[in-house]
Amino acid sequence: MRVAFVGKGGSGKTTLSALFARHLARSGAPVLAIDGDINQHLAEALSPDTSPGTEPVTAPPLAAHLTELKDFLRGTNPRIASPEAMIKTTPPGRGSRLLRLLGDDEVHARHVVRAGDVPLMATGEFEESDLGVACYHSKLGAVELYLNHLVDTPGEYVVVDMTAG
């Protein structure tokens, strides 16, 4: 099951994403949290350590490894000749690699960190040039590709903290 927290700025998306993901993890369910917000605060919300000098964990950004992600996911799919030919809505086909939640693969190995009790992935910080209608989607495109290639089963959860609006 994929659950995205969306809504107006400051309405509680990050707080609720973190509480929900922590609740699932503590109840023993397989769960992955994804920070898809422009301001990346989910790690801090998942693991609010206030002791001096403690920084929240940072997940290696999905968007910074988009070419590797596409290359891995396209596998030997003959209809996708190169990573460049793959856009965020390109569906998997014969030869594509499908992912299992928190599976033993290079995508999860490279991108998942532990924030408190919860495995976390992140798009990465958005830069000034990413903001706006068109560009913002390029970062979330990495999350879309991940979700498009994920074969999740009942009782498994992906929780995505989205950006305002």
Ligand SMILES: Nc1ncnc2c1ncn2[C@@H]1O[C@H](COP(=O)(O)OP(=O)(O)OP(=O)(O)O)[C@@H](O)[C@H]1O
């Ligand atoms: N149910 C609640 N009751 C009272 N305060 C809350 C509640 N949920 C969140 N808050 C507080 O509201 C503020 C905004 O919450 P949060 O950062 O989760 O919102 P957001 O929707 O993720 O914001 P943004 O759009 O900036 O990402 C925080 O200070 C948070 O502690």
Ligand SMILES: [Mg+2]
């Ligand atoms: Mg937020």
